[in-house]
Amino acid sequence: MAQNGTIENGDSRNTSPPPLPQPVKITEIKHTKIFINNEWHTSSKGKQFPTINPATGVKICDIEEADKADVDEAVKAAKAAGQRGSVWRRMDASSRGRLLNRLADLLERERAVLATLESKDTGKPFLHAFFVDLDGSIKTLRYYAGWTDKIHGKTMPVDENFVCFTKHEPIGVCGAIIPWNFPLLMLMWKIAPALACGNTVVLKPAEQTPLTALHVAALIKEAGFPPGVVNVVPGFGPTAGAAIAGHMNIDKLAFTGSTEVGQLVKAAAASSNLKRVTLELGGKNPCIVFADSDLQLAVEETQKGAFFNQGQACTAASRVYVQEPVYEEFVRLSVERAKNIVIGDPMEPRTSHGPQIDQHQFEKILALVDSGKKEGAKLEFGGCAVEDRGLFIHPTIFSDVKDHMRIAKEEIFGPVQCIMKFECQQDVIDRANSSQFGLTAAVFTRDVQRAMSVSAALEAGTVWVNCYNALHAQTPFGGYKMSGNGRELGEYALAEYTEVKAITIKLSEQLRL
Ligand code: NAI
Numbered sequence: 394m395a396q397n398g399t400i401e402n403g404d405s406r407n408t409s410p411p412p413l414p415q416p417v418k419i420t421e422i423k424h425t426k427i428f429i430n431n432e433w434h435t436s437s438k439g440k441q442f443p444t445i446n447p448a449t450g451v452k453i454c455d456i457e458e459a460d461k462a463d464v465d466e467a468v469k470a471a472k473a474a475g476q477r478g479s480v481w482r483r484m485d486a487s488s489r490g491r492l493l494n495r496l497a498d499l500l501e502r503e504r505a506v507l508a509t510l511e512s513k514d515t516g517k518p519f520l521h522a523f524f525v526d527l528d529g530s531i532k533t534l535r536y537y538a539g540w541t542d543k544i545h546g547k548t549m550p551v552d553e554n555f556v557c558f559t560k561h562e563p564i565g566v567c568g569a570i571i572p573w574n575f576p577l578l579m580l581m582w583k584i585a586p587a588l589a590c591g592n593t594v595v596l597k598p599a600e601q602t603p604l605t606a607l608h609v610a611a612l613i614k615e616a617g618f619p620p621g622v623v624n625v626v627p628g629f630g631p632t633a634g635a636a637i638a639g640h641m642n643i644d645k646l647a648f649t650g651s652t653e654v655g656q657l658v659k660a661a662a663a664s665s666n667l668k669r670v671t672l673e674l675g676g677k678n679p680c681i682v683f684a685d686s687d688l689q690l691a692v693e694e695t696q697k698g699a700f701f702n703q704g705q706a707c708t709a710a711s712r713v714y715v716q717e718p719v720y721e722e723f724v725r726l727s728v729e730r731a732k733n734i735v736i737g738d739p740m741e742p743r744t745s746h747g748p749q750i751d752q753h754q755f756e757k758i759l760a761l762v763d764s765g766k767k768e769g770a771k772l773e774f775g776g777c778a779v780e781d782r783g784l785f786i787h788p789t790i791f792s793d794v795k796d797h798m799r800i801a802k803e804e805i806f807g808p809v810q811c812i813m814k815f816e817c818q819q820d821v822i823d824r825a826n827s828s829q830f831g832l833t834a835a836v837f838t839r840d841v842q843r844a845m846s847v848s849a850a851l852e853a854g855t856v857w858v859n860c861y862n863a864l865h866a867q868t869p870f871g872g873y874k875m876s877g878n879g880r881e882l883g884e885y886a887l888a889e890y891t892e893v894k895a896i897t898i899k900l901s902e903q904l905r906l
């Protein structure tokens with residue numbers, strides 16, 4: 394008989410929390426070359442570029458730099474891999490699914506290695522990389538693995554003696570240009586649906602963060618994908634990136650990055666071969682906190698939304714409108730919460746806030762913070778760089794922000810939360826919508842009627858109610874207005890990676906389907 398308060402034999406309850414995952418000691422980076430046809434290549438121009446750890450400013454390693462000629466080789470490989478009669482084109486759809494799942498298994502195996510590489514290359518906390526980026530990447534792969542043999546067309550009851558049906562075919566060679574804020578996750582958002590639909594890929598990681606894409610390239614080969622199905626060309630935007638955007642043999646382009654470059658790549662696509670383009674660009678995302686909301690929850694979620702990934706997220710919660718009766722309390726609680734943020738070495742488990750990605754972004758953010766001070770916003774917290782700490786910036790909170798200020802209009806892409814006051818619902822909806830962007834938005838209220846009417850009125854591709862940054866592989870993601878074109882994730886993304894073929898057969902007799 395067990396004594397009171399002890400646990401009997403056979404009771405599987407475990408009261409101690411599982412140990413935290415640990416970063417892996419990496420003495421040498423294995424994969425630093427251009428990946429074409431499942432082989433590693435040196436730069437055709439003989440050039441390399443360094444990748445830097447933004448937390449320390451120290452070079453991690455040199456990477457072979459792809460330029461136009463290397464992109465040409467990668468596109469040749471991708472085209473051959475996807476042509477009629479190729480292993481990839483003849484493969485059963487369910488086998489494609491098995492390959493994607495095998496790649497997901499390898500990501501599980503390499504989870505700590507990939508999270509370590511991602512943390513070193515971006516400066517994001519290791520545990521965030523492990524739990525957020527890796528989790529999202531693996532789930533995205535598994536989700537699309539399940540789609541491979543469920544991508545099918547329709548049969549249409551047309552007039553007269555015809556039978557008509559559609560097939561959803563791969564588009565062909567898909568170019569992908571991705572940014573540095575979520576390198577691995579953005580890679581998966583691009584390649585998983587592309588491969589599920591039977592396409593081939595030429596992917597360019599951001600020049601700041603090539604490491605995880607190259608490690609995944611090795612895993613793609615190990616998983617057994619045929620040569621040329623995925624090719625990775627590390628390099629710079631105006632050279633390798635522009636070569637992809639303007640390439641005559643790339644049939645579709647998926648881009649995530651700045652609005653400015655989004656416009657460039659779309660123009661390049663239009664003036665080359667009119668390749669299909671999906672764009673995931675900037676945001677200036679409004680959160681509306683009503684007086685009837687769970688205020689503590691709203692403080693938590695909006696602040697995590699503002700500071701997550703050091704504010705370097707297209708979903709950053711950068712405009713927070715708070716209703717007048719709870720405004721003062723909201724500001725006070727937000728400042729209290731910010732005091733608990735731990736700035737430090739991204740490899741340390743306690744750290745919740747790392748450095749910005751590079752000097753350019755660091756200066757851009759501090760200039761916007763200065764503009765906020767000059768234009769009369771009230772600085773409540775932070776507002777400067779961390780002394781003697783390179784690219785680290787203190788999480789910053791402004792209150793009394795007015796809609797005309799630069800910090801209320803421009804994408805900051807840094808850890809800056811702007812709090813504004815509002816009185817009535819109609820007015821705040823108009824203010825929330827008065828932006829060229831329309832990526833995400835959030836509403837905090839306990840009133841379901843209000844939640845429904847406000848989310849219907851907001852011009853944004855995603856509206857979160859009583860939560861923030863709740864992203865799922867099953868749910869489409871993308872922007873209204875200048876935040877982008879098309880949708881990633883979910884079933885919706887399949888339409889961006891397939892051509893629809895209508896086949897019409899003339900019959901000798903009328904057949905009612
Ligand atoms: P960017 O748009 O220049 O970089 C994104 C990707 O585009 C990188 O792979 C880059 O090499 C490539 N690229 C750059 N110029 C190109 C060109 N002419 N042709 C083809 N590809 C090109 O973004 P950047 O300069 O790193 O950041 C600037 C601002 O963009 C940030 O401050 C932020 O506001 C926004 N941004 C938005 C992101 C998002 O998730 N939507 C991600 C990164 C940046």
Ligand code: MG
Binds near residue numbers: 630651654
């Ligand atoms: Mg740029």
